[in-house]
Amino acid sequence: MKSLKTVEPLLNRLLDIQRINSAASVLSWDQETYMPAGGGTARAEQIATLQGIAHRHLVSSDTERLLGTWLDLQTGLPLEQDGELWDESSHSLLREVWRDYSRAKKLPSEFVMRLSRECSLAQQVWAEARTQNNFKSFLPNLRMVLSLKREEAQYLGFEGTSYNALLDVYEPGSTVDGLRPLFAQLKARLVPLLKRIQQSSVQIDDTFLYHAYDQARQLEFGRLVLIAMGYDFEKGRLDLSAHPFTTSFHPTDVRVTTRVYEHDLPSCLFSCIHEGGHGLYDQGLDPTHYGTPLGEAVSLGIHESQSRLWENCVGRSRAFWRFFYPILQATFHHQLRAVDMEQFYAVINRVKPSLIRVEADELTYNLHIMLRFEIEQDLIEGKANPEELPDIWSHKMKEYLGIVPSLDGDGVLQDVHWSMGAFGYFPTYTLGNLYAVQFYEQAKHEIPHIEEEIAAGQLMVLRRWLGHKIHRWGRMFTPDHLAQRVTGVSLNPEPFLRYIERKYGELYQLDKA
Numbered sequence: 001m002k003s004l005k006t007v008e009p010l011l012n013r014l015l016d017i018q019r020i021n022s023a024a025s026v027l028s029w030d031q032e033t034y035m036p037a038g039g040g041t042a043r044a045e046q047i048a049t050l051q052g053i054a055h056r057h058l059v060s061s062d063t064e065r066l067l068g069t070w071l072d073l074q075t076g077l078p079l080e081q082d083g084e085l086w087d088e089s090s091h092s093l094l095r096e097v098w099r100d101y102s103r104a105k106k107l108p109s110e111f112v113m114r115l116s117r118e119c120s121l122a123q124q125v126w127a128e129a130r131t132q133n134n135f136k137s138f139l140p141n142l143r144m145v146l147s148l149k150r151e152e153a154q155y156l157g158f159e160g161t162s163y164n165a166l167l168d169v170y171e172p173g174s175t176v177d178g179l180r181p182l183f184a185q186l187k188a189r190l191v192p193l194l195k196r197i198q199q200s201s202v203q204i205d206d207t208f209l210y211h212a213y214d215q216a217r218q219l220e221f222g223r224l225v226l227i228a229m230g231y232d233f234e235k236g237r238l239d240l241s242a243h244p245f246t247t248s249f250h251p252t253d254v255r256v257t258t259r260v261y262e263h264d265l266p267s268c269l270f271s272c273i274h275e276g277g278h279g280l281y282d283q284g285l286d287p288t289h290y291g292t293p294l295g296e297a298v299s300l301g302i303h304e305s306q307s308r309l310w311e312n313c314v315g316r317s318r319a320f321w322r323f324f325y326p327i328l329q330a331t332f333h334h335q336l337r338a339v340d341m342e343q344f345y346a347v348i349n350r351v352k353p354s355l356i357r358v359e360a361d362e363l364t365y366n367l368h369i370m371l372r373f374e375i376e377q378d379l380i381e382g383k384a385n386p387e388e389l390p391d392i393w394s395h396k397m398k399e400y401l402g403i404v405p406s407l408d409g410d411g412v413l414q415d416v417h418w419s420m421g422a423f424g425y426f427p428t429y430t431l432g433n434l435y436a437v438q439f440y441e442q443a444k445h446e447i448p449h450i451e452e453e454i455a456a457g458q459l460m461v462l463r464r465w466l467g468h469k470i471h472r473w474g475r476m477f478t479p480d481h482l483a484q485r486v487t488g489v490s491l492n493p494e495p496f497l498r499y500i501e502r503k504y505g506e507l508y509q510l511d512k513a
Contacts, residue, residue: 002086004093010066014097015291017057022249024050029255031120032241044120052113058104071098089294092476096293099172106155115148119421126419127242135390135408142386142418146379149423153380163380166424170300171431172478176377179427182493183370186430189497190363193504197351197363200508204350211335215260215268221331222258222272225324229310230463231256231276232283243416244271244358246278246307250290254282265332266348267359273315274358277307280463284471293475300425302479304432305439306466312362312433313440313499314454314462316349323457349507353401355410363500366433367400372415372426380423435483437496439470442487 004011027047035043057063064073071078076098078086086094104112122141129138149166158165160177167174223238241257248254256275260268281303289295297303314320321341328344329336336344351361357368375392378384384392393412394404405411417425443465444450453461469486480490505511 002084002090004087004090007066007070007090007094010063010070010097011292013057013063013066017054018291018295020050020054020057024054025247025249028120029247029249031123032243032245033239033257037124040121040124044117044124047120048113048117051116052109055104055107055112056109058101059109063101067094067098067101070094073098073102076102089476093292093294096475100293103156103169106157107152108155111148111151111155115145115152115421118144118148119419122419122421123416126413126416130242130409130413133407133409133413135412138413138419139386142389145418145421146386146423149421150380150382161377161381163377163424166380167427168424170422170425171428172299173480174301174427174431179373182434183366183373183430185493186366186497187370190366190500193501194351194353194363196510197504197508200510202508204346206347206350206352208335208339209265209347210263211265212262213265213332213335215262217331218260218265218268219258221328222268224327225269225315226256226272226276226279228324228457228459229273229276229280230460231279235283236279238272244275245416246275246282248279248282248285251283251285251287251295254279264359265335270311270315270348271358274307274311277310278303280310280466281306281471284467285474286472289474295474298473298475298477298482299479300428301431301435302470302482304428305435306432306470308429308432309436309440309466313436314459316345316362317451317454318345319451319454321345322455346507349503351504351508353403355397355403355405356414362433363504364401366430369426369430371396371400373430376418376423376426431491434491434493434496437499438483438487438489438492439466441495441499 024047027043027050031040031043031047067073069079071094076095078091078094118141122138122145125141126138129135150162153162153165156165156168160175164175167176167179219238223233226238227233235252235254237255239255239257240259242259244256244258246254246256256272256279258268258271258275281297285295285297287295318341321344325341325344329339349361351363353364354360357365357372360368371393375384375389375396378392379386379389389412390408397411398404417423443462447453447461447465450461453459470482473482477485483489483491
């Protein structure tokens with residue numbers, strides 16, 4: 001049986017490439033947190049240079065020679081050698097390295113550098129445009145990034161729509177034809193549920209969430225929750241950024257960011273929990289596989305499942321707040337002294353169509369994703385023009401959520417993704433929501449006392465379960481295979497829909513309607 005030791009020369013090469021990519025990631029993190037505004041152009045060149053070097057190393061003749069020793073470079077299938085079979089780890093590693101190599105081989109290094117440079121510049125322009133609520137100032141950069149992503153899709157090749165080539169980058173095997181029925185199934189159940197809730201006699205007053213809350217105390221509470229979740233601050237940081245994100249340079253250096261608004265308590269709180277879920281995944285990857293696909297997250301949908309599981313299944317649960325609400329209430333005694341836990345629970349779970357995706361409730365969140373999925377697919381396929389985006393956005397917000405933004409920062413400029421070239425990323429958020437509930441239901445099945453543990457502030461039992469079942473495997477298994485290993489079945493929207501209908505049916509007393 002052949003093991004990873006057999007391919008050690010390949011592993012050493014992959015390690016060098018990953019170190020270059022990690023260095024580029026450090027520069028990107030700094031760009032979003034502490035870099036002075038004047039450093040943008042030089043930083044874009046630095047990042048582009050490093051990513052160009054990493055790409056050239058990956059597609060080099062040396063890498064090709066090493067891979068070709070064990071694989072058919074056209075098909076990715078292992079070569080027959082002395083009748084020996086590969087063990088599971090080695091077989092998975094070669095499969096995933098070939099996937100990365102064959103994709104990278106289709107992209108010229110000059111194009112990779114150009115795309116990196118333009119996205120880095122676009123992110124900086126986006127941040128300023130969002131602050132100024134000025135979409136027109138971002139439009140030239142968006143046009144350039146969009147043109148490059150269309151070019152990338154052509155390089156990569158695709159079946160059906162060019163958008164499939166970009167979807168596959170973030171969620172291997174995902175296609176428009178596969179996503180449309182899933183979104184249709186969600187829409188068929190969520191939209192009627194939303195209408196029933198809006199007709200309910202139950203009214204939830206959330207005004208106390210928007211009193212003045214000291215920003216330093218908000219951050220300190222977020223830090224406290226992250227520690228309880230198991231986020232290791234010896235191997236991580238919590239910083240501020242325009243759009244909360246998580247970035248990892250190594251399992252021993254994983255950094256999360258949040259944003260804090262004095263008059264919006266949930267924003268910092270739930271972005272800390274959300275990004276903490278991402279951070280736990282990255283800290284839970286096996287460091288001995290750093291530099292290889294076995295040391296990387298399997299997909300963005302699975303990654304998102306970890307953040308949404310912590311944010312929603314745990315962070316919006318009664319069990320969680322039985323322990324943490326007295327602490328929050330003591331932290332903000334003046335604002336919360338007259339608010340009991342049941343009131344707080346109802347408010348953080350209230351359904352209220354909102355302009356901002358990251359602040360959306362669990363029911364309407366997926367409607368935000370459907371909107372973006374449709375828009376960016378049309379942009380990539382050339383069915384929509386970038387300059388029309390504010391009007392398209394408003395029309396779809398009205399259609400899906402019944403509200404329209406008055407400012408670009410609350411509408412088409414609210415997300416960082418298009419500035420960084422992440423077309424095809426948004427659908428993974430919905431996949432993550434579905435995986436999250438499916439995984440959490442399985443955790444409750446295997447650990448019947450888990451909610452009692454959470455109610456006592458003991459979150460590590462869940463942290464360890466997720467680490468054992470999901471985090472440590474990296475890309476050993478495909479997303480579907482991993483879901484089957486953990487829950488016994490492939491991705492299924494039914495657990496999520498039952499969870500949503502049960503939760504909001506109780507909260508809004510729909511059975512009495």
